[in-house]
Amino acid sequence: MILALIGFVGLPLLVGGASGSLTAAAVRDWYPSLLPPPGRPPNWLFAPVWTALYIGMGVAAWRVWRQVLPHRAALRLWGWQLLANALWTPAFFGLHNPGLGLVVIVPLWGLILLTLRSFARLDRVAAALLVPYLLWTSYATYLNAGFWWLNRL
Numbered sequence: 001m002i003l004a005l006i007g008f009v010g011l012p013l014l015v016g017g018a019s020g021s022l023t024a025a026a027v028r029d030w031y032p033s034l035l036p037p038p039g040r041p042p043n044w045l046f047a048p049v050w051t052a053l054y055i056g057m058g059v060a061a062w063r064v065w066r067q068v069l070p071h072r073a074a075l076r077l078w079g080w081q082l083l084a085n086a087l088w089t090p091a092f093f094g095l096h097n098p099g100l101g102l103v104v105i106v107p108l109w110g111l112i113l114l115t116l117r118s119f120a121r122l123d124r125v126a127a128a129l130l131v132p133y134l135l136w137t138s139y140a141t142y143l144n145a146g147f148w149w150l151n152r153l
Helices: 002-028 043-065 072-094 098-122 124-150
Strands: none
Touching: 002 043, 002 072, 043 072, 043 098, 043 124, 072 098, 098 124
């Protein structure tokens, strides 16, 4: 049981760590050159927020995995949203392309919502653990759209 928890939490943290390594150079060089939308948080805030969100995401999936009821569809959605999450950083930061980032983050938001609803049928606590992730991704979608709009060529 504890190994499964470590796995479910470790996987999103691994995705986050890989994303962070892709982001580092762009955050230092390219990102500061962009016109920011109003309400952009300081750069130091992203790492602790995403770390907490990845942990919550992993614990939520672990809680659903423990359910006796069928949970495969819910965990499949969780996997798809994690994949979309992993694709956003290379799209936005890796390719320096806020437009492509927006193309990735909008479906990501929908997948998070579907995952949350699916988890809610099985475990309300698991669903509640995804609410901050949905809210932060809503905010990130606004920021992504703002960066795209303000920095169009």
